[in-house]
Amino acid sequence: MKVVVQVKLLPTPVQAAALEATLRACNEAATWASEVAFTKDVKRNFALREHTYAEVKERWGLGAQAAQHVVKKICDAYTTLKANLRAGNLGTPWSKRYRRASEKPIVFRQEGAQPYDDRMLSWQTAGRTVSIWTLSGRMKNVAFTAAPEQLARLALYRKGESDLLYRDGMWFLNATCEIPEAGLNTAPDGFLGVDLGIVNIATTSDGEIMAGRVLNRGRLRERTLRTKLQRKNTSSSKRRLKKRRRKESRRARDINHKIAKHVVAEAERTGRGIALEELTGIRERVRLRKPQRATHSSWSFAQLGAFIAYKAKKAGVPLVYVDPAYTSRTCAECGHVDKANRVSQAWFACRSCGFVDHADRNGSRNIRARAEVLWRRGAQSTASDPPPEPGRGTGRKRSTTPSGARSASPLL
Numbered sequence: 001m002k003v004v005v006q007v008k009l010l011p012t013p014v015q016a017a018a019l020e021a022t023l024r025a026c027n028e029a030a031t032w033a034s035e036v037a038f039t040k041d042v043k044r045n046f047a048l049r050e051h052t053y054a055e056v057k058e059r060w061g062l063g064a065q066a067a068q069h070v071v072k073k074i075c076d077a078y079t080t081l082k083a084n085l086r087a088g089n090l091g092t093p094w095s096k097r098y099r100r101a102s103e104k105p106i107v108f109r110q111e112g113a114q115p116y117d118d119r120m121l122s123w124q125t126a127g128r129t130v131s132i133w134t135l136s137g138r139m140k141n142v143a144f145t146a147a148p149e150q151l152a153r154l155a156l157y158r159k160g161e162s163d164l165l166y167r168d169g170m171w172f173l174n175a176t177c178e179i180p181e182a183g184l185n186t187a188p189d190g191f192l193g194v195d196l197g198i199v200n201i202a203t204t205s206d207g208e209i210m211a212g213r214v215l216n217r218g219r220l221r222e223r224t225l226r227t228k229l230q231r232k233n234t235s236s237s238k239r240r241l242k243k244r245r246r247k248e249s250r251r252a253r254d255i256n257h258k259i260a261k262h263v264v265a266e267a268e269r270t271g272r273g274i275a276l277e278e279l280t281g282i283r284e285r286v287r288l289r290k291p292q293r294a295t296h297s298s299w300s301f302a303q304l305g306a307f308i309a310y311k312a313k314k315a316g317v318p319l320v321y322v323d324p325a326y327t328s329r330t331c332a333e334c335g336h337v338d339k340a341n342r343v344s345q346a347w348f349a350c351r352s353c354g355f356v357d358h359a360d361r362n363g364s365r366n367i368r369a370r371a372e373v374l375w376r377r378g379a380q381s382t383a384s385d386p387p388p389e390p391g392r393g394t395g396r397k398r399s400t401t402p403s404g405a406r407s408a409s410p411l412l
Contacts, residue, residue: 001181001314005150005158009130009171010143016171018134023166025135027108029060030070034077038105043078045071061135069115077106113165113174121162123175125155130173132164144173153177168246182316188273191320191375193368194263194308195327195360196277196301199345202259203360204266205275205368210259215252222248252300260307264315273318275371276305277327322370331355332365 011019033052042048049071056067081101084090091097120133128151131140146154160176193205201212222244229237267274279301312319328348330337336352343349348359 001179001310002160003153003177003179003310003314005146005154005175005177007144007146007150007154007173007175009173010145011171015139015142018136018139019132019164019171020166021136022134023112023114023164024110025060025062026066026070026114027110027112029056029062029067030074030108030112031105032056032059033071034074034105034108037074037078043075045075048075063120063133065117065119066114066133069117069120073108073115074106077108081106111166113163115161115163116173117161121173123154123158125151125158153179179314181314184316185271185273185318188318188375189271191273191275191318191368191371192263192267192270193275193364193366193371195364195367196279196304197360200360201255202263202304203358203364204263205361205364206266207358207361209358209360210262212255215255218251219248249300253303256300256304256307260304260311263308264311264317267312267317268315273320273371273375274308274312275320275322275367276308277324277367278321279305279324318375320371320374322367322374324367327363327366327370328359330362330366332357332362332369 009019033048033056036052037043037048040051042051049068052071053067056062056070057064062070085098085102090101116132122131124130128145129141129143131138132142133139154175154177157177157179158175159178162176163174165172165174191205195203197203197212198216199212200209201215202210225244226241229241263274309319326337329339329341331341331348331350331353333355334350334353336350338351341348341350342359344359346359347356348362349356
């Protein structure tokens with residue numbers, strides 16, 4: 001199983017200048033080669049290399065390995081673009097967004113990540129330094145740091161390429177690690193249903209509610225502050241905006257990691273599988289009033305689902321996706337389906353049998369029941385591909401894919 005370990009580089013000013021020049025040259029070469037690929041309609045690795053490899057080396061002074069990685073990066077970018085266009089992630093073929101993406105070559109930012117293989121980058125994990133190729137030659141003794149568990153993982157399991165990137169004045173290396181997976185539990189003792197929401201980020205069928213008050217209040221505070229600073233439009237307000245960028249996403253990512261870790265640990269401890277809703281495509285279907293749009297768009301349920309998926313795969317916990325249609329309107333006791341059952345955001349009251357429960361807890365029990373039915377029918381453990389931006393709406397919830405399991409795929 002592949003996971004990415006991010007370490008922070010601590011270069012000296014001279015080393016940082018060499019890294020900056022190298023990254024800029026690689027991305028300028030990639031932008032030029034991308035124009036060649038677009039003009040000649042040559043987007044396969046070996047074919048594009050015939051048209052660009054020699055000039056990339058001569059014009060920008062890149063080494064052989066760096067030039068090959070530049071060409072490969074371009075081909076990968078066009079492959080990803082083609083997949084997004086086919087999947088409809090960039091709108092319909094007649095939309096402005098679709099045409100902007102498809103009718104001109106891909107441009108690479110000067111700070112865009114550059115891949116490094118073991119010929120260009122060597123790790124000295126004991127001394128916490130790396131030796132890395134630059135335009136100025138091989139640069140040794142570049143210090144790095146990371147959390148203790150990340151350093152241990154890096155020392156034991158690092159394998160494959162690493163990406164050099166520059167973000168917010170800091171240098172990072174994203175190293176690929178091959179983590180051994182635990183054996184899959186093929187006979188789970190039931191399932192732990194998890195209902196994902198905005199007010200309550202995750203609610204389990206055991207009745208545990210992981211509320212999102214802290215996260216939602218932080219988002220509202222950050223959004224209010226951003227609005228005030230943008231209205232001021234002064235040099236100091238722009239500096240403050242730049243300083244606070246990505247703060248909200250880092251907080252959300254941390255909370256999602258903690259929730260995913262807790263859910264997987266509970267399922268592993270009790271010998272159960274995990275059941276999630278297949279929520280792909282909801283943002284394209286729902287219509288919201290203006291005050292709700294920012295809250296709904298900032299809901300990072302796809303990230304939480306991806307965290308649960310890869311942590312479950314690592315722990316050997318079965319994971320099944322179910323059709324989310326009507327889980328919020330169905331009574332977990334008698335199975336009666338009625339829009340009026342959902343009396344409010346927080347409460348569920350069945351019009352048939354009188355069963356009353358927290359709405360999200362009732363929904364998570366329905367998710368658990370559907371997963372158990374699927375498993376008895378022979379569904380296998382599933383780990384979804386990295387989702388494009390799925391979501392969840394109000395009222396009826398409909399899946400854009402058939403209910404049931406999909407084939408497992410590695411989470412990179």
